[in-house]
Amino acid sequence: MSAVNRPIRELADVIRSKNAGPHELTLDIIFKTREIFQQVIASRAITPQRIAALYSMPPEKVISFVEFAPAKAIKITLVRPWICGDVGDNDIYGAQQHAPLLMLELPLSGE
Amino acid sequence: MVRVIKDRIVVLSATAILGYGFPVESFEEGLSRKPDVLAVDAGSTDPGPYYLGAGVSFTDRRAVKRDLALILKAGCSRKIPVIVGTAGGSGADIHLEWCLEIVREIALEEGLRFKLAVIRAEIKKPLLREKLAAGKIVPLSPGGQLDSESLEAATRVVGQMGIEPFITALQGGAEVIIAGRAYDPAVFAAYPIWQGFDPGLSLHMGKILECASIASLPGSGSDCMLGTLMADRFELEPLNPVRRCTTTSVAAHTLYEKTNPYTLPGPGGVLDLQQTTFEEINERVVRVKGSRFIPARDYSIKIEGARLVGYRTVSIAGARDPVFIAKVREIINGVRERVTDNFQELTGKYKLLFRLYGLNGVMGELEPIKKPQPHELGIIIETVAETQELADTICSFTRSTMLHYGFEGRLATAGNLAFPYSPSDFKAGEVYQFAVHHLVLVDDPQELFPVSWELRGG
Numbered sequence: 019m020s021a022v023n024r025p026i027r028e029l030a031d032v033i034r035s036k037n038a039g040p041h042e043l044t045l046d047i048i049f050k051t052r053e054i055f056q057q058v059i060a061s062r063a064i065t066p067q068r069i070a071a072l073y074s075m076p077p078e079k080v081i082s083f084v085e086f087a088p089a090k091a092i093k094i095t096l097v098r099p100w101i102c103g104d105v106g107d108n109d110i111y112g113a114q115q116h117a118p119l120l121m122l123e124l125p126l127s128g129e
Numbered sequence: 130m131v132r133v134i135k136d137r138i139v140v141l142s143a144t145a146i147l148g149y150g151f152p153v154e155s156f157e158e159g160l161s162r163k164p165d166v167l168a169v170d171a172g173s174t175d176p177g178p179y180y181l182g183a184g185v186s187f188t189d190r191r192a193v194k195r196d197l198a199l200i201l202k203a204g205c206s207r208k209i210p211v212i213v214g215t216a217g218g219s220g221a222d223i224h225l226e227w228c229l230e231i232v233r234e235i236a237l238e239e240g241l242r243f244k245l246a247v248i249r250a251e252i253k254k255p256l257l258r259e260k261l262a263a264g265k266i267v268p269l270s271p272g273g274q275l276d277s278e279s280l281e282a283a284t285r286v287v288g289q290m291g292i293e294p295f296i297t298a299l300q301g302g303a304e305v306i307i308a309g310r311a312y313d314p315a316v317f318a319a320y321p322i323w324q325g326f327d328p329g330l331s332l333h334m335g336k337i338l339e340c341a342s343i344a345s346l347p348g349s350g351s352d353c354m355l356g357t358l359m360a361d362r363f364e365l366e367p368l369n370p371v372r373r374c375t376t377t378s379v380a381a382h383t384l385y386e387k388t389n390p391y392t393l394p395g396p397g398g399v400l401d402l403q404q405t406t407f408e409e410i411n412e413r414v415v416r417v418k419g420s421r422f423i424p425a426r427d428y429s430i431k432i433e434g435a436r437l438v439g440y441r442t443v444s445i446a447g448a449r450d451p452v453f454i455a456k457v458r459e460i461i462n463g464v465r466e467r468v469t470d471n472f473q474e475l476t477g478k479y480k481l482l483f484r485l486y487g488l489n490g491v492m493g494e495l496e497p498i499k500k501p502q503p504h505e506l507g508i509i510i511e512t513v514a515e516t517q518e519l520a521d522t523i524c525s526f527t528r529s530t531m532l533h534y535g536f537e538g539r540l541a542t543a544g545n546l547a548f549p550y551s552p553s554d555f556k557a558g559e560v561y562q563f564a565v566h567h568l569v570l571v572d573d574p575q576e577l578f579p580v581s582w583e584l585r586g587g
Contacts, residue, residue, distance in 0.1 A: 032381060037175060038388045040563045041271050046384050048377065073495045081271065086390045088407050089380035095388045097271050099494060103177035104562055105438065105480055105513045108493050110177045118497045 021125035035116035040102035043112045044095040055090035063124045072118045138321040138358045139164045142338040145350035147171035148188030155353040155368040166320040170313045170339045172215030182435030182561030184223035198235045205241045212306045220310025221285045222251040242586030246298035250287045250309025265570040279564040283434030291396030294578040295319030313339040333420035334363040344382035345372040362418045373413040380407045398424040434565030440517040441557035442524035444510040446546035464531045479514035
């Protein structure tokens with residue numbers, strides 16, 4: 019089976035962003051099935067470097083990158099560009115910073 | 130209250146935040162399961178620094194009273210302890226008093242009689258100065274060291290209490306506990322830990338219950354969830370028949386708002402989920418096992434404070450003219466120059482921002498689409514200044530300058546902006562900034578959180 023790129027929206031049930039305290043922004047991608055989760059992990063298609071590039075951030079601003087098997091999820095935490103609520107912050111709850119993830123395409127073996 | 134040996138503890142969580150509401154049917158279903166404790170989280174820092182800084186609740190008084198009346202009546206009539214944490218939304222003394230006034234009002238109106246324990250969480254400045262001087266206030270990465278200037282500027286500072294002050298209140302016979310700022314899971318975990326149940330499982334169950342039905346499908350922040358804790362596991366069940374818990378909904382919730390789902394730091398230690406398993410025992414109930422609490426060598430408490438940074442005025446407008454939209458950055462630079470020139474003596478006393486919805490207004494520098502081509506723009510002119518009057522002046526002047534600003538290629542010479550409102554400018558009032566978000570090391574988990582007593586009703 020050869021791998022084909024598939025839009026992440028077809029592969030995930032949940033794609034979201036939220037504050038994790040006032041200094042951090044955390045991104046969750048929860049995949050539809052354990053098989054998809056495992057294939058995505060094995061493909062290394064999502065890496066801290068790719069996320070940093072997607073968010074126009076230097077890689078050192080990616081605080082953590084965790085594969086959380088119990089939820090079939092990848093969780094990435096970034097340094098917030100502003101502390102929550104500082105003058106200039108544009109998303110107090112950090113709940114609308116997930117959209118760039120929706121642009122990802124991931125290589126998956128054909129079914 | 131007598132500590133009796135039980136083989137299970139049933140915890141009823143009515144709603145994600147006191148004042149967010151819940152259906153009475155769900156709550157009654159929960160009561161029919163004979164809960165040992167009714168617990169509810171009443172706050173969050175999510176709504177930003179204003180509410181803590183200004184001493185105002187982000188939840189509405191009438192909505193809080195509605196929820197609290199239902200919970201207190203159920204607790205008093207059935208002799209089930211009621212525990213409320215982070216009263217008034219931010220849990221400083223002023224927020225706590227706001228909530229207590231509602232509690233007293235309900236007790237009077239409903240003729241309720243109960244022994245009330247009040248736990249304060251605001252930490253006075255002299256104590257914090259001593260802690261800072263002794264090197265006992267440490268940074269919380271990625272934030273930096275606390276400096277004394279920020280500490281002095283914070284209008285008030287609260288600490289997130291752990292389970293210990295709640296246990297003191299329960300041991301003292303509290304029938305209702307109203308607490309200031311608390312670690313969200315502690316409100317739910319204190320009772321079972323007091324009864325001798327495993328702290329790791331109790332805290333993990335609390336971590337999920339604090340958001341009530343958000344961990345179910347379809348998720349809701351305004352519906353009830355039941356947690357049943359046993360010696361080696363806990364089970365979660367939403368109380369509205371339209372919802373169910375699945376391994377994914379519960380495991381996913383474990384991720385929510387946290388940096389790393391495997392290790393969740395809290396007062397006095399870390400909740401370790403490396404060995405946690407999630408299992409669907411039927412269509413609506415999920416069983417969780419294996420969560421562990423690892424005590425820290427030094428007990429630390431998270432502290433929070435906000436400082437006043439100025440006063441805000443905003444003006445809301447839209448634009449549809451394609452020539453204006455194409456040149457908007459250039460136009461903004463021109464408007465800025467005019468404002469600076471007109472009020473030279475005020476330079477440095479205000480900040481002027483232009484938020485352009487349609488051009489990276491939501492994501493700013495994080496936006497990957499670098500050259501959007503909107504057909505219309507939402508524009509917010511925002512000023513933050515040393516006084517409200519000054520913010521009003523700069524906002525008003527910027528708005529009129531932008532409305533009539535002449536630019537090359539302009540055809541629409543009657544005005545550049547579409548205002549949806551008259552008046553077009555809005556005073557947004559005090560602006561706060563988080564100034565304290567650190568850890569303080571304590572010798573005793575209860576040293577910052579005094580318990581006091583009242584007898585209500587009679």
